[in-house]
Amino acid sequence: MAERPELPEGRELPEARPAAHRLRWGFLVWVVPVVALVVGAWLGIESLLNRGPTISVTFKTASGLEPGKTKVKYKDVDIGTVRSIGLSDDHRDVVVTAELTPQARGLIVEDTRFWVVRPRITGGQAFGLGTLLSGAYIALDPGKSKAGRREFTGLENPPVVLSDVPGRQFILRAEDLGSIDIGSPVYYRHVRVGQVVSAELDAKGQGVTFVVFVNAPYDRYVTSGTRFWNASGIDASFGAGGFKLETESLASVVIGGVAFQVPPDSDPGQVAPPEAVFVLHKDRDTAFKQAVTIRDVYVLRFRQSVHGLVGGAPVDFRGVPVGEVASVGLEWDARHREIRPVVEINVYPQRITARLRKRAATVENDVVRARVLQRMIDHGLRAQLKTGNLITGQLYVSLDFFPNEPKARVDLAQAPLEIPTASGGFTELQSSLENVVKKIEKLPLDEMGADLKNITASLDVTLRNLNALVERVDSEIAPELKQTLESARGALGEAQGALSQDAPLQGDLHGTLRDVGRAAEAIRNLADYLERHPESLLRGRREEETR
Amino acid sequence: MGWVACRVCGQLNRGRADARACCARCGSELRLRKPEAMARTIAFLAAAYVLYLPANLLPILETGELGGAKAADTILSGALKLWHGGWWPLAIVILIASIVIPFAKLVVLTWLVVSVRRGTATRLRGRTRLYRLVDTIGKWSMVDIYVGALLVGLVQFEPLATVSPGPAAIAFGAGVVLTMLASHSFDPRLLWDAAGARRG
Numbered sequence: 001m002a003e004r005p006e007l008p009e010g011r012e013l014p015e016a017r018p019a020a021h022r023l024r025w026g027f028l029v030w031v032v033p034v035v036a037l038v039v040g041a042w043l044g045i046e047s048l049l050n051r052g053p054t055i056s057v058t059f060k061t062a063s064g065l066e067p068g069k070t071k072v073k074y075k076d077v078d079i080g081t082v083r084s085i086g087l088s089d090d091h092r093d094v095v096v097t098a099e100l101t102p103q104a105r106g107l108i109v110e111d112t113r114f115w116v117v118r119p120r121i122t123g124g125q126a127f128g129l130g131t132l133l134s135g136a137y138i139a140l141d142p143g144k145s146k147a148g149r150r151e152f153t154g155l156e157n158p159p160v161v162l163s164d165v166p167g168r169q170f171i172l173r174a175e176d177l178g179s180i181d182i183g184s185p186v187y188y189r190h191v192r193v194g195q196v197v198s199a200e201l202d203a204k205g206q207g208v209t210f211v212v213f214v215n216a217p218y219d220r221y222v223t224s225g226t227r228f229w230n231a232s233g234i235d236a237s238f239g240a241g242g243f244k245l246e247t248e249s250l251a252s253v254v255i256g257g258v259a260f261q262v263p264p265d266s267d268p269g270q271v272a273p274p275e276a277v278f279v280l281h282k283d284r285d286t287a288f289k290q291a292v293t294i295r296d297v298y299v300l301r302f303r304q305s306v307h308g309l310v311g312g313a314p315v316d317f318r319g320v321p322v323g324e325v326a327s328v329g330l331e332w333d334a335r336h337r338e339i340r341p342v343v344e345i346n347v348y349p350q351r352i353t354a355r356l357r358k359r360a361a362t363v364e365n366d367v368v369r370a371r372v373l374q375r376m377i378d379h380g381l382r383a384q385l386k387t388g389n390l391i392t393g394q395l396y397v398s399l400d401f402f403p404n405e406p407k408a409r410v411d412l413a414q415a416p417l418e419i420p421t422a423s424g425g426f427t428e429l430q431s432s433l434e435n436v437v438k439k440i441e442k443l444p445l446d447e448m449g450a451d452l453k454n455i456t457a458s459l460d461v462t463l464r465n466l467n468a469l470v471e472r473v474d475s476e477i478a479p480e481l482k483q484t485l486e487s488a489r490g491a492l493g494e495a496q497g498a499l500s501q502d503a504p505l506q507g508d509l510h511g512t513l514r515d516v517g518r519a520a521e522a523i524r525n526l527a528d529y530l531e532r533h534p535e536s537l538l539r540g541r542r543e544e545e546t547r
Numbered sequence: 548m549g550w551v552a553c554r555v556c557g558q559l560n561r562g563r564a565d566a567r568a569c570c571a572r573c574g575s576e577l578r579l580r581k582p583e584a585m586a587r588t589i590a591f592l593a594a595a596y597v598l599y600l601p602a603n604l605l606p607i608l609e610t611g612e613l614g615g616a617k618a619a620d621t622i623l624s625g626a627l628k629l630w631h632g633g634w635w636p637l638a639i640v641i642l643i644a645s646i647v648i649p650f651a652k653l654v655v656l657t658w659l660v661v662s663v664r665r666g667t668a669t670r671l672r673g674r675t676r677l678y679r680l681v682d683t684i685g686k687w688s689m690v691d692i693y694v695g696a697l698l699v700g701l702v703q704f705e706p707l708a709t710v711s712p713g714p715a716a717i718a719f720g721a722g723v724v725l726t727m728l729a730s731h732s733f734d735p736r737l738l739w740d741a742a743g744a745r746r747g
Contacts, residue, residue, distance in 0.1 A: 014571030016551060016562030026583040029590045029732075036594030036725065043601040043714045068618055 052080065052100040057114045057138065059154040062094040064118055064136030071137045072098050073117075079104040082138065096154075098138065108150070111143030115155040127158065157182070160197045166216035169197065170272065172228050172258070174280035177208050179232040179256035186212050187231055187259040193218035196258060210280060212258055224269030225262045228280045229287035232256035263288040295346040296369065297326065297416040300383045300397065301333070304423060304431070306341040309385065309395040315345045317399040323347035325397060344416060345383075345397055373417055374410045379403070382422035551577045581734040585663065591729035592656055598722035599653065603646065606713035608695055610702075619713055622646060622691065645691040645719075652681050652688070652726050656733065663737045666745035671738055678735045685727040692720045 062085050064070075072080035080100030088095050100108065117128045118136045131137060138154075141162050160183050161167070177199060186194035194214035202209055214222055232253070258280065262268040272278075281287035306328055315323035323346045331342040373381075380403040388396045399419070408420040423431065498505055530537065550559045553570035560577055562568040568577045606619030620628065622645050630638035655677055662674065695716055702710040 013550065013559055013561045016560035016568035016577055017571055017574075019567040019569045019576060026586060029583065029587045032725070032728075033590045033593035033597065036597040036721065039721065040597040040601050040718060043605060043718055047601075047605050047714060 049102055052102040052104055053108050053150065054083070054097060054099050055080075055108055055150050055152060056095050056097045057152045057154045058088060058093045058095050059116060060093060060156055062096065064116065064131075065094075065096060065138070066135065070135065072100060072104070072140065073137050074104070074107060074140050074142070079107070079140075096138070107140060107142040108148065109143045110145035110147040110149045112149070112152065113141045113143070113155055113159055114138055114152050115140075115158045117158065120158075160195050161213040165213075167194065167214050168216075168219040168222070168274040169211055169213050170222060170228075171275060171277045172210040172212060172280040173202075173277065174208050174210065174230070175282075178230045180210065180230060180258060181256055184232075184256045184258065186214060187257055188214075188218055188221055189261060190259075191218070193221075210258070220271050221262075222260060222272045222276070223262060224272055224276075225267050226260050226272065226278065227263055227287035228258055228260040228278045229284050230256070230280060230282060231259035231284070259284070295323070295348050298345050298347060299414070299416045299418045300343040300345060300421050301331070301418065302341050302343065302385060302421050304385065306343060306385065306395065308387070308393040309343065309397070313388070313394065313396045315347060315397040315399065322399070343397065367412075370410055370412045370417055373419070376401075377408055377410060377420060380405050381419065383419045384422050551579060553577060580736060580740070581732060584732055584734040584737055585660065587732035588656065588660055588729045591725045591732060592653065592660065595653055595722050595725040595729060598718045598725065599649065602715050602719035602722050605715035605718065607691065607715040607719060608698065609711045609713050611709040611711075621713075621715060622719070641691065644688065648684065649688050649719075649723060649726060652685065652730070655681050656726070656729050659733060659735075659738070663741045666741040668742035668745060671742060674738055675735045678730070678733065682730045685723070685730055688723045688726070689720065692716060692723070 059065075065082055065085055067082050067084050070082040071078050072082070078101070080098045082096055082098045084097045086095050086097075087093070115138070116136050117131055117139045119129055119132050120127045128136075139158070141159055142164075144163065161169075180196055180199060182196055182199055184196040185192045186196065194212055197211040197213045199208060199210045201207075212228075260278075309325060309328055311325055311327055313325040314321045315325060326344040326346045328341065328343050330339050333340050380401040381399065382402045382405055384398045384400060385395045386398045388394045402422050405420075405422055410417055497503065500506070549562070551562050551568070552559050553573060553575055555575040556570060556573040558570050558572040560568065560571050562577060569575065570577055603622055605621060607622050608625065609619045611618075622641070626638045626641045626646075629635070629641065659674060659678060695712055698710045699712055702708055
């Protein structure tokens with residue numbers, strides 16, 4: 001400001017013109033930070049909103065999972081990413097922390113299930129082949145609960161049935177697992193309608209409990225009268241009707257399966273509620289056989305061995321099966337002071353009266369039942385052990401009427417009523433064989449042996465006498481025999497001389513024979529002549545002919 | 548009285564510095580200092596500070612690979628990835644260009660504003676040089692945005708690989724622009740004015 005530059009010559013600097021009064025918009029600059037604040041806040045809030053819930057899932061292994069890369073998917077839609085993978089506090093498990101999108105918020109509830117989708121081949125089906133290329137991902141099945149949760153335990157295997165599949169679950173109880181596995185199919189009339197969801201041992205280890213899922217709309221075929229059976233493998237039977245081979249499907253032969261159906265002739269009943277409990281039968285025949293619900297228990301007490309009689313052995317009446325053996329045991333019989341086999345049998349009265357539909361199928365009242373039984377026993381109803389198989393010696397119980405058996409009374413006080421028994425069948429044969437053996441045993445074999453010894457001794461003496469006799473024959477009779485033979489030879493020589501060629505007897509014989517020959521010729525001539533001239537017999541010989 | 552040069556046509560005008568006036572030749576408004584320099588600088592600075600947070604905390608690039616695996620990287624995590632991947636010179640460049648320099652600019656401008664307000668009279672030339680530096684390198688802070696824009700344009704091989712800008716890209720770009728606006732609005736002569744006012 002101190003030294004001013006010289007102004008150009010001859011020119012006056014113009015005076016600045018006063019500016020018109022203008023509105024001052026300077027304050028508008030403050031809009032910029034406000035906008036920035038809004039934009040920044042919006043970006044921040046949006047990213048916070050986009051973040052969604054963060055969950056942690058515990059797995060046994062982190063195989064195939066990568067932090068920052070592995071996705072969480074629901075119905076193949078990305079709903080989150082694995083952020084970190086660490087070990088649990090006790091180093092046993094893997095804790096996977098995943099950040100989900102806000103969309104997933106409603107899916108993450110208390111009973112949501114998580115599992116890792118990896119390539120897998122089970123039950124004749126291949127799953128997760130897409131993950132071969134893209135790597136494993138975590139899938140989830142949303143639960144139905146309303147309560148939220150952030151820490152989960154993942155499933156090691158994918159759930160068989162997702163929660164959004166319509167259908168119902170049923171519980172089956174079986175004695176053993178058979179060849180059924182989780183994921184095994186469930187068939188209804190050979191149509192695949194569901195699958196086995198879980199299979200686990202009962203708490204006490206006394207059986208296996210299956211949970212099966214039947215898809216809608218097939219679940220309405222499961223009624224209270226439905227029977228389930230194990231349809232695994234091949235059921236081959238060779239009966240009077242020929243060779244029969246049954247299987248649900250080729251796949252079920254390999255991976256096992258469960259089938260269900262209402263037995264023919266029986267009432268389907270009401271549609272079963274979800275989680276209804278059924279018995280899983282061994283096979284179709286057993287399942288249908290159990291259609292009889294009423295069974296009467298009877299007790300049989302045998303005096304003979306029941307070797308070969310096992311639980312489940314048939315009880316038949318004149319060849320028609322009416323029940324089966326429930327158990328075989330022993331019992332102390334105080335009256336006879338002995339231990340006797342006692343057999344408990346189940347008789348299904350419905351089978352007896354099944355063909356007579358009109359009549360009451362059951363005898364419900366125990367007293368009535370006992371009276372009926374007493375009447376039948378009076379008519380001679382007895383139980384008998386019979387041999388079902390001669391080679392294996394398997395027995396079965398046969399009921400029949402034996403009018404000749406002694407009278408027996410039914411003890412009405414006994415809880416399972418007793419049917420008196422009759423010995424018979426193969427066991428009878430066996431006992432008669434035993435009798436024979438006993439008789440043989442009774443024979444006085446020792447005495448017989450002694451006698452035999454005596455006989456032998458006397459035989460010895462006899463033989464010795466015979467020997468002496470032969471010696472005598474040799475020494476005394478033989479020379480005489482020789483003389484006799486010599487004289488016989490002389491006689492024969494004479495006979496030979498008489499018959500020789502030049503003997504006079506021979507010559508005479510020749511002459512005689514020649515004469516006989518001539519005579520025979522004359523007779524022949526005569527016969528010829530007579531044939532030609534039979535009249536000569538009357539007229540004599542003619543003249544010219546004699547010439 | 549003094550002389551005021553018109554910023555448009557260069558005409559020198561006689562006039563008073565404190566009164567509003569127009570150039571006698573072209574009618575443009577005559578100013579002795581940048582108008583409302585302090586207010587504008589502070590406003591732009593504040594806006595830049597606000598956007599600096601999301602720019603660094605939110606993902607700036609989202610990359611997608613085959614199979615749907617998507618990764619979102621913030622500036623810092625991207626630089627760290629490069630560092631761990633052995634590309635540390637590049638990582639250093641990104642760290643300096645995208646994190647250190649934008650922040651340094653903000654800090655320097657803030658310091659200048661504060662020193663004007665307080666009327667600090669020392670090291671006036673040094674502070675002016677600093678201001679000139681900030682003003683010059685302003686546009687180079689957009690390296691990150693350039694790279695991002697290039698990648699987004701080039702890498703679109705769906706479904707093999709995709710790159711898309713993240714929300715931080717907007718914040719970062721806006722932040723850089725606002726910083727440049729702030730440094731443009733600032734008038735270094737105010738440093739002397741303030742120092743003179745204090746002395747006088």
